[in-house]
């Protein structure tokens with residue numbers, strides 16, 4: 001059974017008289033434990049795709065089935081549940097809560113899951129340990145390096161054990177040495193069974209994946225698995 | 228839900244702490260509003276306690292009859308009077324009266340008291356022995372005036388304690404002679420101090436027998452008097468009042484369409500008219516203060532809207548990791564309520580402090596007192612202000628679409 005099925009998905013923006021087709025008629029199937037990289041020129045619609053996949057944004061047209069559930073018909077509350085349980089999102093700019101410590105950041109998704117404090121804390125400590133940051137748990141985001149922040153974000157994304165890890169240019173704000181560390185972490189997660197979908201500009205980052213999907217002008221130009 | 232509430236509370240406190248000074252400024256409206264209501268209420272309530280205590284001293288079964296010129300008559304230059312004839316009529320015809328006291332209040336020269344080279348203006352009363360019981364007056368030295376004093380028009384007086392100092396009398400003034408309106412009077416008693424009411428010294432008083440003061444002002448004048456009477460145990464107050472009213476109306480030749488030119492007051496009435504004045508003051512001030520709470524609420528709404536805008540990205544992040552509408556709504560609502568409750572708390576403390584200070588600074592003012600209801604109302608109001616003015620910003624935050632919130636720069 002497919003994890004994700006996209007059928008003729010479009011995202012259009014009406015900008016004055018101009019219709020921007022950020023994503024246009026994309027159909028795509030993604031299975032469990034795939035390791036995918038979206039590549040392509042700037043403005044080709046990669047981030048738009050990720051936001052739709054992550055249920056942060058809704059498509060203007062088309063069908064999106066996640067775990068055999070039609071996402072288009074879900075209300076805001078059910079979508080919040082999906083973002084909480086099924087999806088871990090990692091951003092280029094980390095997007096940590098600035099006033100919360102590393103530990104509190106990782107605990108945050110568990111609040112929405114309704115897990116009691118002590119259990120929340122244990123799960124968060126475990127998730128931080130998985131990214132080798134247990135000794136930084138009391139630090140605020142601005143007391144951490146970029147690579148450390150991204151690892152906190154990864155711990156937060158994974159703490160609810162989601163079925164998909166989505167990462168939009170996860171190494172975009174990091175130097176090459178740190179990028180290598182993050183990618184090593186991704187490779188390990190994939191080996192442990194995690195489904196990973198990422199966006200990148202860099203070929204050597206993309207080469208970590210098993211399947212590369214190249215986008216152009218809102219369409220899929222080339223899908224390495226389809227060849 | 229319960230721990231998510233505790234969670235919201237924690238993050239609300241964090242957010243408030245993060246902008247400590249701004250939070251303080253935000254709550255200033257609430258602080259000032261609540262502080263002024265509490266200060267005013269504490270002062271007014273302190274006043275009302277002391278008035279109530281004052282009325283407790285008057286027996287509950289006493290009536291006071293005094294002249295009360297109707298407005299229409301006053302315009303014609305007439306002055307209503309209660310005279311000794313009225314006194315006689317009542318004492319001859321009304322049953323159920325235990326004791327009755329006429330009181331004449333001296334004026335002009337009859338207020339001037341001399342001792343040696345000292346001169347003092349005092350409240351000079353001519354009355355009878357039962358005045359003491361009716362007015363709960365107690366004797367510190369010597370005795371009160373007696374029936375016999377009255378019968379023989381003795382030149383004796385009982386003085387209030389503050390006159391001892393004012394006239395430079397010896398501290399044991401019994402047997403000393405003082406001069407009133409050029410005549411000599413012997414001091415036979417000193418009353419126990421009654422303190423002050425509304426800043427008026429109640430101990431600057433000279434009491435002499437009624438017949439004595441009559442002889443002092445001349446027998447031929449019909450003095451304007453006040454009549455106090457205490458009812459016997461089984462007397463029906465309404466019955467007595469209506470009988471007196473009928474008698475006085477006929478004495479004063481009042482026709483049907485004319486209204487009473489006198490007032491028969493019970494202590495309850497006096498007390499309730501004071502209470503209604505105080506309640507009125509409290510209401511008016513309460514109204515003014517609720518305007519300042521409104522202003523405070525708008526301040527809170529304003530800053531919460533700013534706070535929502537500032538934290539749009541944070542809201543986006545929370546939504547991206549699974550926060551639902553109610554999580555965000557509760558967080559901002561609780562923040563607004565906590566903010567205004569903090570303001571309320573500071574306001575109550577500040578207001579009480581101000582009230583205590585005011586009642587200490589104003590001479591002869593009773594101590595301030597804050598009733599529990601005022602504190603509860605202040606708390607309720609601040610919480611209400613938080614909810615009412617927090618709901619719009621909170622809803623605005625909760626309704627943000629995750630992608631729009633995340634994209635917000």
Ligand SMILES: Nc1ncnc2c1ncn2[C@@H]1O[C@H](COP(=O)(O)OP(=O)(O)OP(=O)(O)O)[C@@H](O)[C@H]1O
Nearest residue numbers: 013015020021022041042043044045046047048049
């Ligand atoms: N909110 C929006 N309103 C209007 N147009 C938008 C909006 N978001 C994206 N677009 C347009 O959609 C197109 C695709 O944008 P998208 O962010 O998906 O590109 P991208 O492939 O992620 O680019 P980059 O590599 O620079 O991040 C762009 O032309 C962009 O201008």
Ligand SMILES: [Mg+2]
Nearest residue numbers: 046047048168
């Ligand atoms: Mg992008």
